[in-house]
Amino acid sequence: MNNALHLCRATLLGSALIVIVGFGLKTATAQTCSGDDAATASFRQCLGSSGESYGSTCQLDPGVHQISCTLVIARNDISSITGTEAAGPADTVLQRASSSLDTILQDSRTAGAVALTVSYLTFDGNRYGSGLGLNCLPIDYPNPLQDVDFRGAPNSVSLQYDDFINAPDQELLLAGTDSTVVWSNFSQGFGSESAAQTATRRTAVWLYGNSTGAYFNNIAFAGNAGVHLDASGTQQYIYGNLLQQNRYEMPDGIEGGQIYIDESATYASVAGNVINGNYWYTEPGGTIPGTGCPVPSSEDSLQTPGGTETYGYGHRFYNNEIEQHTGWGMGFSGSAPTGSITISSTNPWDSSDAPRYIEDNLAGGIMFLGQSGGPDYGAQPYGTTDVTLDDVLVQNNGASGWGANGGIWLDTVTGPGFTCSMCSGGSPASAACMSGNYTSDIINDSGSSSLSTPFPATLSYYWNGVSGACPASGSQTPAP
Amino acid sequence: MLKYFWHFTLWLAMAVVCRGQTAQPAATPDELKFFQFMLMNLASIDHSPDAVTSYSKLLGRQFGLNDTETGILNSAAVTLRTQLQQIRSSTTNIVSRNQVLSAADRAALQALIINRNQLVQTLANQILNSVRPITATRLRMPGHIMANILKEN
Numbered sequence: 278m279n280n281a282l283h284l285c286r287a288t289l290l291g292s293a294l295i296v297i298v299g300f301g302l303k304t305a306t307a308q309t310c311s312g313d314d315a316a317t318a319s320f321r322q323c324l325g326s327s328g329e330s331y332g333s334t335c336q337l338d339p340g341v342h343q344i345s346c347t348l349v350i351a352r353n354d355i356s357s358i359t360g361t362e363a364a365g366p367a368d369t370v371l372q373r374a375s376s377s378l379d380t381i382l383q384d385s386r387t388a389g390a391v392a393l394t395v396s397y398l399t400f401d402g403n404r405y406g407s408g409l410g411l412n413c414l415p416i417d418y419p420n421p422l423q424d425v426d427f428r429g430a431p432n433s434v435s436l437q438y439d440d441f442i443n444a445p446d447q448e449l450l451l452a453g454t455d456s457t458v459v460w461s462n463f464s465q466g467f468g469s470e471s472a473a474q475t476a477t478r479r480t481a482v483w484l485y486g487n488s489t490g491a492y493f494n495n496i497a498f499a500g501n502a503g504v505h506l507d508a509s510g511t512q513q514y515i516y517g518n519l520l521q522q523n524r525y526e527m528p529d530g531i532e533g534g535q536i537y538i539d540e541s542a543t544y545a546s547v548a549g550n551v552i553n554g555n556y557w558y559t560e561p562g563g564t565i566p567g568t569g570c571p572v573p574s575s576e577d578s579l580q581t582p583g584g585t586e587t588y589g590y591g592h593r594f595y596n597n598e599i600e601q602h603t604g605w606g607m608g609f610s611g612s613a614p615t616g617s618i619t620i621s622s623t624n625p626w627d628s629s630d631a632p633r634y635i636e637d638n639l640a641g642g643i644m645f646l647g648q649s650g651g652p653d654y655g656a657q658p659y660g661t662t663d664v665t666l667d668d669v670l671v672q673n674n675g676a677s678g679w680g681a682n683g684g685i686w687l688d689t690v691t692g693p694g695f696t697c698s699m700c701s702g703g704s705p706a707s708a709a710c711m712s713g714n715y716t717s718d719i720i721n722d723s724g725s726s727s728l729s730t731p732f733p734a735t736l737s738y739y740w741n742g743v744s745g746a747c748p749a750s751g752s753q754t755p756a757p
Numbered sequence: 758m759l760k761y762f763w764h765f766t767l768w769l770a771m772a773v774v775c776r777g778q779t780a781q782p783a784a785t786p787d788e789l790k791f792f793q794f795m796l797m798n799l800a801s802i803d804h805s806p807d808a809v810t811s812y813s814k815l816l817g818r819q820f821g822l823n824d825t826e827t828g829i830l831n832s833a834a835v836t837l838r839t840q841l842q843q844i845r846s847s848t849t850n851i852v853s854r855n856q857v858l859s860a861a862d863r864a865a866l867q868a869l870i871i872n873r874n875q876l877v878q879t880l881a882n883q884i885l886n887s888v889r890p891i892t893a894t895r896l897r898m899p900g901h902i903m904a905n906i907l908k909e910n
Contacts, residue, residue: 314856315856315857316856316857316858338852338857338858338863339848339851339852339866340852361863361866361870362870363844363845363847363848363866363869363870363873364802364803364841364842364844364845364848364869364873365797365801365802365803365804365841365845366801366803366804367802367803367845368845368848435907438793438794440803457906457907459903460790460791460793460794460903462798462804465798465801465804465805465808465812466803466804466805466806466807466808467803467804467805468803470805471805471807471808472804472805472807472808472811473807475805490906492899492902492903492906493791493794493899493903495798495812495815497808497811516902517819517899517902519812519815519816519819521811521815549819551815551818551819553815553818598818598819600818626902627895627898627902629891629894629895629898630895630898631818631819631820631821631895632821633818
């Protein structure tokens, strides 16, 4: 465990003090920015290449600090960058200044840098700032504008207890093998602003590279995905997050998923998340109420976001609650090759986890798009191979006037199909809890799919093979 | 007066739920990291009320909370919120005195943080001893999972 986490532990126990760097006492030797207040100027120097004398921790004093020029992390020996948070996220705020079109914080360290923790800071993208004209950037805005940019991270970075609000474009871009964003909030309101008013225009968390992950965050009102796994990603994790009403603005005019997995990403694990759509949709010619931005003119029909949108190979989905979307709960394939997909109601990391459903999604529960086409889409170039559905919990999806795609829609799908890894002694071989889906629990589109076990042997087995009624929605049934 | 009412409500709920229940081990430092995030969000004086309400609702889904347990968490949050409001007042006074903080100012801020964390620790242990054992186990898990992940990195 790195030093910063030791510090966090110590403060929780109330048994140690964080070493506070004496900002304001040093002489500028490297980076300067004319818009800095005294605390920010010292913080900038600490981050800079000549800041060795500040030590391994750069701490920013409380206040709303206007950032006119990017804060560049240039020193390889910094292990902790932290704000000073006593009462809440309003204590230490880095706000894009009204004259700035720059990234707020950027990693420019080099190979050999130590692992870094970034904590207790609120990043305010200031999308409503006067004079910037940033509030409603079009999707083809020529100068991508991220608030926090760790694409250049040469080692693992862990963002913890940070807040992100008002991003005019992308919020957090995170690379670096094993990097994590943990226990952080995205667009949860601020002062007099509602949660929707602090929306991120585009993506909240964009994860690159190997083994990066988003864990136990609270992510809402991103215009595109709440979490996007990049094409470069492999073995990434999206675990234990609460995602609500992302795909809020849809500046591209295209519906999609609150979680998006790129076609070139491989072996992602999506587990234990609660993904709630709050029945959100946009209409052509409409206005987004939270931000006042118009629905893009390219939008030619009702856009109904879903829970997950997945392409590529080897992805695993374990015990996620995916609910209340006007689109489908989970969507796979269609426009890009996709295969080796597992959807399970087990959680390999937590046997005590509460049971969760794919439920109450108006367009359908789990959608495998393919070459036959369906009522909501035309024939697609790709189906999905090697699909495993392990004791899935799918209920009350689809609705008249919204979607007749059932609980699980299978278009050009192959693989084992229904199984039950938790059924004791391998009996029954397959199981699921499915009911109330419109117009059917399972639909094999035009007979296009060929699964080893096309229908579950029983709909009444769950949680370690204990026979009986399926767990109640609302997840109040404890695991045995 | 309202503050004492909420204290009473919290303790009453705990007394009802705890009856006949084995005492839970104290929250570990790893477990407290999640409790800090959860309670600071539920008690937030900076997030909007709609966000706090949504967070509370989704927590129910995440941990399989029943109504009594949701009430216990929210009562704990009321207690913490009172302290956060006091801390904010103190912080504002400290920061407004000087553009550059003195060592004494920073020590005063650190003392506030330590006091807050002590209250979080107290509330976490009260919660663990008030909810069902399965819920206590679930609330401990985020800290364990992250400890394992971050130690591997």
